[in-house]
Structure formats: C-alpha cells, structure tokens
Amino acid sequence: MKQSITLGKVTKFMGLGFLSTLKALFTGKLEKEDFIKFLRKIVVPLASILLFIGLWHLGAKTLYDREANFKIEKALEDQGPEAAEVMRACIASGDLSCQPNTLPAPAQVWESYKSLLRDHNIISADKAAFKEKTAALNAKRISEGRAPIVYTGRPSFIDQIVMSLKTVFAGFLLALVIAIPIGILIGLSPTLKSAFNWFIQIFKPVSPVVWYLLVFMIVKTVLIDSTEDSSFVISFISVGLCSMWATLVNTAMGVSSVDKDYINVAKVLKLGPFQKVFKVILPSSLPLIFTGLKITLSVAWMVLIAIELLAQSPGLGLFVWEEFQNGANDSNSKIIVAMFVIGIIGFLLDRLMLTIQNTVSFNKNEGL
Amino acid sequence: MNTVLKNRSLLDISDNGLFPPSNVMLDLKHLKKVYPTPKGDYVVLEDLNLQIMKEEFVTIIGHSGCGKTTMLSMIAGLNKISGGNISVLGSHIKGPGPDRGVIFQAPSLMPWMTSLQNVLLGVNQVFPHATKAQRNDIAKYYLQKVGLEDAFHKKASDLSQGMQQRVGIARAFAIKPKVLLLDEPFGMLDSLTRGELQDTLIEIWNKEKITAVMITHDVDEAIFLADRVVMMTSGPKAKIGDILEIDFQRPRTRKTVLEHDDYYKYRKHLIDFLEH
Numbered sequence: 140m141k142q143s144i145t146l147g148k149v150t151k152f153m154g155l156g157f158l159s160t161l162k163a164l165f166t167g168k169l170e171k172e173d174f175i176k177f178l179r180k181i182v183v184p185l186a187s188i189l190l191f192i193g194l195w196h197l198g199a200k201t202l203y204d205r206e207a208n209f210k211i212e213k214a215l216e217d218q219g220p221e222a223a224e225v226m227r228a229c230i231a232s233g234d235l236s237c238q239p240n241t242l243p244a245p246a247q248v249w250e251s252y253k254s255l256l257r258d259h260n261i262i263s264a265d266k267a268a269f270k271e272k273t274a275a276l277n278a279k280r281i282s283e284g285r286a287p288i289v290y291t292g293r294p295s296f297i298d299q300i301v302m303s304l305k306t307v308f309a310g311f312l313l314a315l316v317i318a319i320p321i322g323i324l325i326g327l328s329p330t331l332k333s334a335f336n337w338f339i340q341i342f343k344p345v346s347p348v349v350w351y352l353l354v355f356m357i358v359k360t361v362l363i364d365s366t367e368d369s370s371f372v373i374s375f376i377s378v379g380l381c382s383m384w385a386t387l388v389n390t391a392m393g394v395s396s397v398d399k400d401y402i403n404v405a406k407v408l409k410l411g412p413f414q415k416v417f418k419v420i421l422p423s424s425l426p427l428i429f430t431g432l433k434i435t436l437s438v439a440w441m442v443l444i445a446i447e448l449l450a451q452s453p454g455l456g457l458f459v460w461e462e463f464q465n466g467a468n469d470s471n472s473k474i475i476v477a478m479f480v481i482g483i484i485g486f487l488l489d490r491l492m493l494t495i496q497n498t499v500s501f502n503k504n505e506g507l
Numbered sequence: 508m509n510t511v512l513k514n515r516s517l518l519d520i521s522d523n524g525l526f527p528p529s530n531v532m533l534d535l536k537h538l539k540k541v542y543p544t545p546k547g548d549y550v551v552l553e554d555l556n557l558q559i560m561k562e563e564f565v566t567i568i569g570h571s572g573c574g575k576t577t578m579l580s581m582i583a584g585l586n587k588i589s590g591g592n593i594s595v596l597g598s599h600i601k602g603p604g605p606d607r608g609v610i611f612q613a614p615s616l617m618p619w620m621t622s623l624q625n626v627l628l629g630v631n632q633v634f635p636h637a638t639k640a641q642r643n644d645i646a647k648y649y650l651q652k653v654g655l656e657d658a659f660h661k662k663a664s665d666l667s668q669g670m671q672q673r674v675g676i677a678r679a680f681a682i683k684p685k686v687l688l689l690d691e692p693f694g695m696l697d698s699l700t701r702g703e704l705q706d707t708l709i710e711i712w713n714k715e716k717i718t719a720v721m722i723t724h725d726v727d728e729a730i731f732l733a734d735r736v737v738m739m740t741s742g743p744k745a746k747i748g749d750i751l752e753i754d755f756q757r758p759r760t761r762k763t764v765l766e767h768d769d770y771y772k773y774r775k776h777l778i779d780f781l782e783h
Contacts (some may be wrong), residue, residue, distance in 0.1 A: 263712075282528075396617075400611060400613055401615065403583075403585055403603075403609070403611065404615050404617075406584070407583060407584075407605065407608070407609050408605055408628060408632045408633075409605055409632060410628075410632060417618070418628065419617065422617065422619045422620075425619070456667065500619075
C-alpha cells in the first residue's frame with residue numbers, strides 16, 4: 140500500500156515530466172522506443188529555442204543597421220559628410236554615446252542580465268555593511284524607544300523581484316479571501332446569485348488601470364493620517380480586485396454544479412448545512428475552484444506590472460518603467476531581461492498552483 | 508419471517524389494503540405524480556396503491572420510463588408528491604431522511620473519501636451519540652460484510668464499479684434504515700459482478716431483514732431476491748399491473764432457486780406481463 144516517492148513521480152506531479160526523460164538519458168536507461176519521445180520532448184523544444192534566438196538576433200541586427208544608417212544619414216544631411224564619417228566611426232567603435240537605440244540582441248540582453256546580478260551583489264554587500272555599521276547604534280535607538288535607522292539605498296533587481304512577488308501574493312490572498320466565500324454563497328443560493336450577478340457582470344471586464352484609480356481614491360482617504368507609504372497597499376488591493384473574478388465565477392459555478400447524486404446522498408443522510416458544505420460541496424467543487432485560482436494568480440501577475448507602474452510601488456513594473464524613462468544605453472536590454480524574468484516567474488507560479496491542486500484535489504491532473 | 512408469510516397466505520394478497528396495519532412498513536396510497544409541461548400536465552403515476560410488509564423484499568419491474576424510479580425517489584423523499592401520500596410505519600413522510608436508506612444506480616460515493624469515510628458519513632449522522640470507536644466499528648463491520656475488509660482506506664475513486672457499489676450497500680445498511688430503497692443498483696455492472704453482488708446483498712439482507720424495495724430490469728434478479736414481484740404498467744398514468752408472490756424458502760441459493768419447479772412458471776408469468 141505504501142507508495143515510495145521517487146524523483147520521477149514528483150516531477151510528473153508538478154507537470155515537469157520531461158525531467159525524468161532527461162534523467163533516463165543520462166543514466167543510459169533510455170529504451171529505443173523512448174528515443175522518439177525524447178526527441179519530441181527535449182530536442183524539439185531546444186531546437187525551437189535556438190531558432191527563436193537566431194531569429195531574434197537577425198531581427199535585432201536588421202533594426203540596429205537601420206537605426207545606424209538613419210543616424211549617419213541624418214548627420215550627413217544636417218552637418219555634412221565629415222560629421223557623417225565621425226558618426227560612422229563612433230558607431231563602429233562601440234562608443235556608448237552614439238549607439239543606436241533599438242531592440243537589443245540576445246547577447247546584449249545576456250550581458251545586462253549578468254550586470255544586474257553584479258549590481259545586486261554590490262548592493263547586497265552595501266546593505267550588509269550598512270547593517271553592521273548601524274547595528275550598535277540601532278540597538279541603542281531601539282532601547283531608547285526610537286525607530287531604528289533603515290537602509291534607504293536603491294533596491295537591486297532581485298529586491299524588486301521579491302517586492303513584486305510579495306505584492307502579487309498579498310493581492311492573491313486578498314482575492315482568495317474575498318472570492319471564495321462569496322463564490323460559495325452565490326453558488327449555494329440562487330437568490331444571492333441573481334442579487335450579485337449584475338455586479339459581477341459589470342465589474343469583471345473593468346481594466347486594471349481603472350481598478351487602480353478606484354482603489355487609490357479610497358485608500359488615499361482611508362490612510363490620510365498615516366505617514367506610511369501607501370503605494371504597496373494600493374497596488375496589492377488593486378491586484379486582488381482585478382484578479383479575483385475568475386475565482387469568484389469558478390467557485391460559484393463549481394458549487395452550483397455539484398453532481399446531483401452527491402446532493403441526493405447528502406439529503407438522504409440529512410447532513411446539516413455545515414457538513415453538506417464542507418464534506419460534500421466544497422471537495423467536489425475543488426477542481427473548478429483551483430482552475431479559478433490558477434487564472435487568478437496568472438492574471439494577478441500580469442496586471443501587477445501595470446499597477447506597480449501606476450502606483451510607483453517598488454517592483455518589476457516600476458523597474459521596467461524606470462528603465463524606459465531612464466533611456467540609458469543598456470535600458471532596453473534590461474527591459475527585455477525583466478520581460479523574461481516576468482515570464483519565467485509566471486510559469487513557475489502556474490506550476491506551483493498545479494502542484495498544490497494535485498495535492499489537495501481528488502481529480503488528478505484535470506487542470507492540465 | 509415465516510410467521511409473516513403464513514399470516515399473509517391466509518389473506519388475499521393480490522389486493523392492497525388487506526394486511527393487518529401493524530405489519531405494514533411502507534404504505535403508498537393513491538400516489539400521483541404530475542410533471543407540468545408546456546403542452547399540459549404529464550401524469551407519470553396515477554392512483555398507485557401499494558403496501559409493503561415489515562421484513563419483506565419487494566422487487567419492482569416494468570418497462571423503461573414507466574415511472575419506477577419516480578416512485579422510488581418519491582418514497583426516498585427526493586421527489587415531490589403530487590397527490591396521495593406515502594407513510595412509513597403509519598406516519599407520512601416529509602422529505603428525505605435516514606430512515607429510508609437508498610442505494611443509487613450509480614454508486615454515488617464521494618470520490619475524495621476512503622470507503623470507510625464514505626460509510627462513516629452516514630453512520631456519524633445516524634449515531635451522533637456513539638463514541639468514535641463504536642462508529643468506526645459499525646462502519647467496518649458492514650464493510651467486512653460486503654467483502655471489503657482489505658479496502659477500508661482505499662479512495663473511492665480507486666475502487667472498481669463493483670467494489671464501489673459494495674461500499675454503497677455497506678453505507679445503506681450501516682445507517683440501519685427502516686426501509687431500504689434500491690434503484691437498479693446492479694444495472695451498470697457486468698453480469699458476473701452482478702451475480703456476486705446479488706449474493707452479497709441477499710446474504711447481508713438475510714441477517715438484517717430490512718424491508719427492501721428494489722427496482723430492476725432483470726427478471727431473474729427480480730425472482731431470486733424477492734418475496735413479491737410488483738409489475739408496473741407502462742406510463743403515462745402508470746400503476747400496479749400485477750403482483751407475483753415468490754414462494755421460495757429463505758435463505759435461498761441461486762442453485763436451489765434455479766432448480767425449483769416453480770421457477771420457470773414465475774419467469775413465464777413476468778415475461779408474459781412485460782411482453783404485453
């Protein structure tokens with residue numbers, strides 16, 4: 140009866156089954172029949188990634204040349220052939236002051252990624268030094284009942300990722316806390332459903348920007364006395380309100396469409412309302428609730444960027460916006476780095492939800 | 508049981524309302540079921556009268572769509588009564604309740620629970636004052652009776668159809684209902700499994716003697732299990748067409764039933780009714 144937990148099972152459970160194929164390849168256990176499967180699962184995606192990078196490189200090069208030619212011609216028109224020659228030489232030398240500003244090539248993006256990591260290490264070291272320096276002073280300040288001195292330097296890229304994750308989880312939890320109970324109530328009672336339906340239908344399609352503005356209006360007034368920075372509060376509430384609708388609708392649908400047989404069993408056994416909800420209705424609607432939660436989390440992550448940007452709340456969204464405003468030479472490639480980071484984190488969040496779903500739900504892998 | 512049968516044989520059993528009231532477990536009087544449709548009312552059952560005795564096993568047979576299931580779910584309290592009444596031990600039923608256990612056509616187990624949890628769901632409800640250990644014992648006892656002593660902690664979704672229906676039987680018996688209602692419980696099973704489950708059912712029923720009403724399509728099943736086979740006329744406005752008394756000794760085995768001289772007589776009677 141006891142099931143052993145193997146790497147293969149765990150990865151398959153998380154929807155990362157291709158990892159076990161990879162393992163089989165390295166341990167030499169791959170059967171001949173599996174070879175085609177291996178090709179399809181590993182080689183084809185790798186090839187398409189390489190193709191993608193190649194096309195990107197070519198595209199970026201074309202755009203670069205176009206921008207460079209434009210710059211040289213402009214110099215020729217405005218200042219004559221000498222200036223054009225200077226410009227050509229400047230561009231060829233790789234001088235940062237005259238580089239064409241366009242879509243960065245993959246290599247540039249990789250460089251930016253490494254420089255962001257270096258930057259993070261420097262800032263971390265800085266922070267640690269600051270902490271060490273102020274440790275004694277802060278201990279004294281705390282004992283005197285005063286607020287400790289905190290590090291106010293620029294956050295690194297990694298710090299901003301962490302901030303974004305915090306915001307998205309706070310927003311997600313808010314969505315969960317609001318949407319699931321209301322969804323259950325609406326699903327259980329047709330009366331409540333018709334009472335709330337117009338509300339859902341009208342507010343569901345509202346854009347994140349408008350939600351942000353609404354939350355801003357309210358939170359600004361509520362926190363009028365507070366000296367704290369309210370941008371985090373505003374952004375996580377906005378994220379929660381934008382993203383909760385999928386969970387609300389799915390929960391209501393799951394609860395109202397429980398298999399009639401289960402309801403009949405509950406009726407025959409005369410289960411009380413509490414037992415009926417927790418032993419029959421909720422477990423049987425879990426798969427749909429989780430489908431909703433998965434959509435909610437991915438929507439939350441998607442709108443987060445826009446909302447952080449508007450709220451000036453530290454995080455990846457603000458990072459992207461600041462880099463765009465900054466217009467430095469490597470800004471464009473940093474934006475692309477952020478794009479990949481956002482995408483990969485979004486993917487990992489989705490897998491995380493799938494793993495949780497498979498753990499608690501009785502319908503294995505239905506959500507794939 | 509034998510005394511009941513003897514008492515009964517003194518009376519004319521083909522008519523309703525002639526049993527001594529103290530022996531009647533389930534009483535259907537002038538039962539009517541109407542479904543409103545855009546084209547006017549559709550009368551499924553009309554003026555249906557049936558009395559079922561204590562410790563009696565009745566099977567109901569009839570063509571598909573004649574209203575057998577409607578009647579059974581009305582007895583269970585899951586379907587509203589349009590006219591007439593149903594009483595259990597003399598008192599009218601009001602909605603569903605654990606005094607009438609139901610074994611559904613689909614096993615209807617909660618797939619996220621183990622077989623033990625599924626049985627306990629009912630047991631906890633019916634014996635709220637028993638200790639946890641006692642309730643566990645009751646659930647385990649009935650699971651053993653249906654041959655699932657090795658599957659207490661298996662998820663219902665991991666069991667075969669036949670095993671799931673065994674849990675369904677255990678769940679129904681474990682709440683010690685006054686009446687057991689079975690809606691074609693073996694209809695979805697292959698014939699081998701069906702035979703096994705009939706044996707299991709009749710074995711546990713022989714011990715408990717819970718008044719049972721079972722719908723079936725299967726003539727042999729109807730004869731093998733029943734004290735009386737109730738034949739329903741085809742709908743609309745279905746009612747009781749005929750009642751056949753099965754006079755085999757209990758406990759029965761399939762072999763003795765099949766070898767009994769009257770078996771083919773009963774079988775012919777039922778088939779003649781169904782073919783008209």
